[in-house]
Amino acid sequence: MKPSRPATPLPSRIRVEPDKELWFADGNLVLVARDVEFRVYQGPLAAHSPIFKDMLSLPQPGESETGSHSPTFDEVSACIRLGHKYQIDHLVTTNMDFLRKFYTDSFEDWYPSNFVRPPTFQAIHSIGVVNLARLVGADRMLPAALMDCCTLGAEIVRGLPRPDGGRETLAPDDLGRCFVGRTRMAQASARIAHHMFRQKTAVGCRNPTCCARVLQRLLNELANAKDDVISCVDWYASWMVYVDGRDEGRELCIKCYRMLEGERPKVLQREVWEKLPSMMGVDVPGWADSMKQEV
Numbered sequence: 001m002k003p004s005r006p007a008t009p010l011p012s013r014i015r016v017e018p019d020k021e022l023w024f025a026d027g028n029l030v031l032v033a034r035d036v037e038f039r040v041y042q043g044p045l046a047a048h049s050p051i052f053k054d055m056l057s058l059p060q061p062g063e064s065e066t067g068s069h070s071p072t073f074d075e076v077s078a079c080i081r082l083g084h085k086y087q088i089d090h091l092v093t094t095n096m097d098f099l100r101k102f103y104t105d106s107f108e109d110w111y112p113s114n115f116v117r118p119p120t121f122q123a124i125h126s127i128g129v130v131n132l133a134r135l136v137g138a139d140r141m142l143p144a145a146l147m148d149c150c151t152l153g154a155e156i157v158r159g160l161p162r163p164d165g166g167r168e169t170l171a172p173d174d175l176g177r178c179f180v181g182r183t184r185m186a187q188a189s190a191r192i193a194h195h196m197f198r199q200k201t202a203v204g205c206r207n208p209t210c211c212a213r214v215l216q217r218l219l220n221e222l223a224n225a226k227d228d229v230i231s232c233v234d235w236y237a238s239w240m241v242y243v244d245g246r247d248e249g250r251e252l253c254i255k256c257y258r259m260l261e262g263e264r265p266k267v268l269q270r271e272v273w274e275k276l277p278s279m280m281g282v283d284v285p286g287w288a289d290s291m292k293q294e295v
């Protein structure tokens with residue numbers, strides 16, 4: 001093996017400064033472009049960018065490796081910001097596509113899971129997702145990402161801790177949207193609560209008189225329920241704990257029980273989802289139209 005050449009020292013007049021955004025203390029790849037130094041993650045770069053893969057001469061990642069890897073928020077954010085800054089479109093697209101699977105604009109994709117973040121993400125990362133969507137102009141991702149921000153408490157003001165020790169916060173206008181959005185989400189919850197137990201029994205109900213009586217009881221007892229049941233921020237939460245707790249003898253027939261478990265909340269949640277952009281204070285052209293196409 002050829003002995004490696006000693007590194008040429010940089011001329012002393014060039015002072016290399018770390019990049020403010022793309023400097024991750026635990027990054028394992030240092031890139032120097034002119035007088036700026038980046039410390040990023042080698043794996044995601046090589047996996048997503050043919051340029052970097054060639055540059056780093058890494059072997060193609062094995063199937064099992066790519067199948068099991070769920071990137072962290074810092075990795076995804078670094079790839080998108082680097083790709084955006086240096087116009088590596090593929091790096092941006094692949095990582096935005098990954099985020100779009102979770103922060104979706106499709107009710108039919110969202111409904112079965114009622115929002116599940118990427119496995120390695122926490123709610124606080126939604127602040128970073130909003131900022132990434134803003135950076136690349138992915139407006140259709142904003143309603144779901146802002147909605148997730150609305151579930152945060154006071155920590156929303158302090159923002160997301162960054163690997164460099166700083167903090168990433170929402171832009172003031174987006175922070176304002178979350179204050180308003182949070183109230184609208186609680187209002188949506190209250191509306192759903194009062195429509196969940198209306199008297200209409202399920203198609204094929206086995207005992208309409210009995211089931212109507214139970215539905216009336218479930219509606220009446222909302223008055224005694226805790227506030228966080230009726231006006232919780234997560235308007236998409238399941239009602240089945242409430243139902244099971246008040247119909248312990250299972251007087252509801254199976255058809256009506258299934259209706260409360262599935263079709264009725266789906267219809268009600270769909271109505272909320274249709275208004276989600278306006279609830280979050282963003283304009284997403286064609287949102288309601290694309291919902292009609294899904295039916």
Ligand SMILES: [Zn+2]
Nearest residue numbers: 205211253256
């Ligand atoms: Zn019934």
